[in-house]
Amino acid sequence: MLNKILYLFLFLIFTHPHNAGSASSDVDLIEQNWPFNGIFGRFDKASLQRGFKVYSEVCAACHGIRHISYRDLGDIGYSADEIKAIAGEYEVIDGPNDEGDMFTRDAKMSDKFVEPYENEKIARLANNGVYPPDLSLIVKARAGGADYIYSLLNGYKDFPENFEASEGMYYNEYYPGKQIAMPSPIMDEIVEFDDGTEATHLQIARDVTSFLAWTAEPELEVRKSLGVKTLFFLILLTIMLLGVKRKVWKNLD
């Protein structure tokens, strides 16, 4: 009976619909071997820094990452001075001051990333009626996760013949409905990497996807390393409990 339950449990897991990349697209995602996958997964800090550069020079024109503070950049290897310099390029509205007036000041480390638009209405006005979603959680908020984002960035093609395209839309085979309002955001050499890495469009897509995986799950490294320790402890404990249980129950024979 135990076996039957086990099989049923496995059946439940493998037929679980959220599991099977149930994105509305019928095309298989491009699967990447991400360094943050697996139980020992870690972020590649150099890649995250390159990805941050791509985000700030390309994506940030339209997309915010409002759950991230400038200070969080410390996690991906920036020093306090570097972060202050990065934050200093943005302005935030603060106040009211003692005179009761609102004022603008340079962003500080403790501020959240400044969003590209003041509000959703302006964002829509600037983007043909479409609201560019916040990217902080995008990797967790899409079936397929990082592979989906990577595929989407590389999924632009010309419209097939007989496709009823809407005005101002672009063809992307990974996007639900295949039409997306965002034009292909990346191309070779659209950014120049500080570490000399060649900025091919594949490299750019990979780095920015890694960066967005970090913004979605900044706790990932701590979580996985704590998880390994916890499992190690629990398995050891359970083996010992098995020994104790057998010894105690021997009394009954």
Add this chain to the structure above:
Amino acid sequence: MKDNKTEKKGFTNWIDERLPIFTFINHNLRDYPTPKNLNYFWNFGSLAGITLVIMIVTGILLAMQYTANTEIAFDSVERIMRDVNNGWLLRYIHMNGASMFFIIVYIHIFRGLYYGSYKYPREILWMLGVVILLLMMATAFMGYVLPWGQMSFWGATVITNLFSAFPIIGDYIVTFLWGGFSVDNPTLSRFFVLHYLLPFAIVGVVALHLVALHQFGSNNPTGLDVKSEGDTIPFHPYYTVKDYLGLGVYLIVFAGLVFFAPNFLGHPDNYIPANPLQTPAHIVPEWYFLPFYAILRAVPDKLLGVLLMFAAVLILFFLPWLDRHRVRSANFRPFYRQFYWLFIINCFVLGWVGAMPAEGIYVLISRVATLYYFGFFLIIMPLLSKFENTPALPSSISAAVISEKFDSKEPAGSETYVK
């Protein structure tokens, strides 16, 4: 307290004489005579209790940081995930704890169903369990609304709207539940209050569940009554250590989910903030509601669907009177056993079809599965009660244990009696 003939010395005795908590613990957790043949399926009761404690502790800590306001609920959860010390751990334990709780409780229920644990004299014990299940479902449903993501909002909208199916009072009930004319801030804030309240109601019913359990003691795989002292062993150390071992295995699975696949059982859409103007492509409830969701959608008539969905849980209350066969354990009921496994598979089919779009072949599958779900309780069980012959039962729990040891097959089944 007069049974203590001689006055005992010592601090614990002093207390125990005035407030017999140590006698109580001794009676219910130490000497407590327990059938000696319980298998690992009897671990799931204590696991459910432990999970309830884990959920309450993590829940209270989360509530210190969470804000039940539609403007900032989503962001307050993200703040817990990012800026609260170990907040991600608390939230992932709580989130996956809900799934683990249902896995444990469903196995606990299926165990009762297999070994006839709902039969005389444990009917009230069983019914209290069904009350716990109902409270859990309500609590889990409202908890899922709190992060105020897309699935939170639309799940709440779909489920609360079900009540509008009732004639005349339907719309009134829905407005009453919402506290307004749509799922909005008043809905979120009352769901939060109730989500915090109901678990303590569950604790109360669990206490009654345990009182009822200890009245006659645990059922066992043979389903036979305890006949002599030789059939039982003291709870401690035998079942305490066995429960600890089960807990170890359980925590490994639980930790695996929390640390390495925390969002595996969730829906990605719930990381998109709630947007009343944009409906998700597929609105699906959490996995533990999928079988009931399938029953709801199997019926073309909305009211009938709603009634059947509720009936699917409520029917469990009547189990002790639907199955009146005198043999408890399915181990000695060859026919019931076959229908039982079919019923289990059927529950998985319902869960699977509940996640599929309600169209084409899926509708047909869900209807057949719904028919079997109710047929099992309303037709098969009463008929088997009347007509199922069973092999001769072992004379006692001890006899069954011994025959199992020397012969792995079930006790000789050639001799049958007719009911």
